[in-house]
Amino acid sequence: MFLSIDGGDGAGKSTQVQLLCDWLAEKGRQVVVCRDPGSTALGEAIRQLLLKRHDLEIDRRSEMLLYMAARSQMVEEIVRPAIERGKTVVSDRYLLSNVVYQAHAGGLDVETVWRVGRVATGGLMPDLTIVLDVPATAAAARITGQRDRMEQQGDAFHARVRQGFLAEAARRDDVVIVNAADSIEQVRDNIQTEVNRLFGP
Secondary structure, X not given: OEEEEEEOOOOOHHHHHHHHHHHHHHOOOOEEEEEOOOOOHHHHHHHHHHHHOOOOOOOXXXXXXXXXXXXXXXXXXXXXXXXXXXXXXEEEOOHHHHHHHHHHOXXXXXXXXXXXXXXXXXXXXXXXXXXXXXXXXXXXXHOOOOOOOOOOOOHHHHHHHHHHHHHHHHHXXXXXXXXXXXXXXXXXXXXXXXXXXXXXX
């Protein structure tokens, strides 16, 4: 099984990824957790370029392709082998983030980014993507410390990010929205409910 937790910056993804992994492990599943971009040597190097190098000018298309390269390596090195061994993979972000950040919010063509993403991942998509939804202004208030390149994109950009996630969830059966403005415990429970639906009876 392959699950992804996604959403805007400050939505609480890292916390909920950890809680989901703990719950899955308690249910007897072998869990592999990864973050996109990252999780491999190449992915972590690209992550530093994309998020920490404030001195670099990165065009949206270049930005999109760098994310794709990191994801491609993560899929081939970590995700696909884990799934083939019967493990459950939980990813902090995946292809949907590219579609939302670089297309819906960044101005690239949505369908083009989806097509490039299918090539980069060899068509491997999560069984379920859970989007943590919270108003952009509320999410921004949760971010502490120095902001990375994407977090610094501005309020209008992040408002478009939120609308992009909602738009994709409305047209895709494999994407569900969970209200991230609730308490951590309520968000955790709602995520577990969605995952239990996927497990079936």
